[in-house]
Amino acid sequence: MHSITYRITGLVFSAIVLTVCILIYLANVQMTGLFQEYLMGQHMMGRAGMSHLAIMGQQEEAFLASVHHSLLWVGLAILLVGLAVSYLLARSITVPLRNLSQAAEQIEQGNFDQQVSVATKDEIGHLGTVFNRMAETLATNNNMRRQLFANIAHELRTPLAIIQGNLEGMVDGVIEPSKEQLSSLHEEAVRLNRLIKDLRDLSLAEVRQLHLEKAPTDINQLVTRTMLMLKPMSDAKEISIETSLAEGLPEIEVDADRISQVFYNIIINAVRYSPEQGVIKVTTVLTSEEGKQYLKISFTDDGLGISAEDLPYIFEHFYRGDKSRDRKSGGSGIGLAIVKQLVEIHGGRVFVTSKLGEGSTFTVLLPVVFSA
Numbered sequence: 001m002h003s004i005t006y007r008i009t010g011l012v013f014s015a016i017v018l019t020v021c022i023l024i025y026l027a028n029v030q031m032t033g034l035f036q037e038y039l040m041g042q043h044m045m046g047r048a049g050m051s052h053l054a055i056m057g058q059q060e061e062a063f064l065a066s067v068h069h070s071l072l073w074v075g076l077a078i079l080l081v082g083l084a085v086s087y088l089l090a091r092s093i094t095v096p097l098r099n100l101s102q103a104a105e106q107i108e109q110g111n112f113d114q115q116v117s118v119a120t121k122d123e124i125g126h127l128g129t130v131f132n133r134m135a136e137t138l139a140t141n142n143n144m145r146r147q148l149f150a151n152i153a154h155e156l157r158t159p160l161a162i163i164q165g166n167l168e169g170m171v172d173g174v175i176e177p178s179k180e181q182l183s184s185l186h187e188e189a190v191r192l193n194r195l196i197k198d199l200r201d202l203s204l205a206e207v208r209q210l211h212l213e214k215a216p217t218d219i220n221q222l223v224t225r226t227m228l229m230l231k232p233m234s235d236a237k238e239i240s241i242e243t244s245l246a247e248g249l250p251e252i253e254v255d256a257d258r259i260s261q262v263f264y265n266i267i268i269n270a271v272r273y274s275p276e277q278g279v280i281k282v283t284t285v286l287t288s289e290e291g292k293q294y295l296k297i298s299f300t301d302d303g304l305g306i307s308a309e310d311l312p313y314i315f316e317h318f319y320r321g322d323k324s325r326d327r328k329s330g331g332s333g334i335g336l337a338i339v340k341q342l343v344e345i346h347g348g349r350v351f352v353t354s355k356l357g358e359g360s361t362f363t364v365l366l367p368v369v370f371s372a
Helices: 003-043 058-108 123-172 179-206 219-229 231-236 256-273 335-345
Strands: 215-217 240-245 252-254 279-289 292-301 349-355 359-367
Touching (some): 003 058, 123 179, 179 335, 219 231, 219 279, 252 256, 252 359, 256 292
Antiparallel strands (some): 215 252, 292 359
């Protein structure tokens, strides 16, 4: 673990040693040459023709030797200081990296609540900040994954328990097979199959691997077709669906079945949460945002509405706005999550505005021109 520290220390110290040696050598050569020129000048008048060795006496030689020794001691001191500075510099780099490495090892073992201290604003400090954000995201995703698995297990267990209990009762003769019982079992099997299909579609959509068969599509026709599919359910609650569909809207490149699924999930959600004899309004219009054209499809109901506390989580997996509703009336809890993913893989956006007790408005924006 300390090899990098030693390597950095060695490299920096080697550079300092080389620099100091060169400086001492040049200083010695320069000092000797200047001192000899000085002596030559002093003795030029009376001792012309004398050699450098003859000019330099014992005192002069002792002075030069003293200067050389002083330079060596200064160089040695610089080297010692350089060694200490090199080591401290190396540690300032390697200690944060070692902390990052240890935290990464903890994350590898599944301990996602890891944070490293960030004491500087340089590249290493930036790396630490990014690491902390990554650790927070991993911890959040891990918690969401656990919650998702728990929710999936709960949603699958309930219909399976109903089917298993009824079948065991029929086998033991406790429950007499009847048309009503078989119809109930079939309904639970259909719900179970739909949940599995929705989970598959949601997982593929989240990783952008859901296959889309895009073709020019008339959105108004798609809205009308989806409304007809849900007419028996809306009629059962005497809910009227009013439309205001703009004329002359351009056809857009979408997967009609997937966008129909978006409309279906939103409208069925509105029907479930609307009172009897309620009203659902569907509008389409061509709009523009930031220089781009979109088809805006809005779905407004006069149902229960969504509280401000629940609103940010409306498109999350297995969210149910009214916790008091049962599974049959409240759906599986992933319908709106699928809506969000399907709209986004078409390059659009979906959002909701709501007021508790007054109803909600879901708005879908689909781009008129979008290249995947």
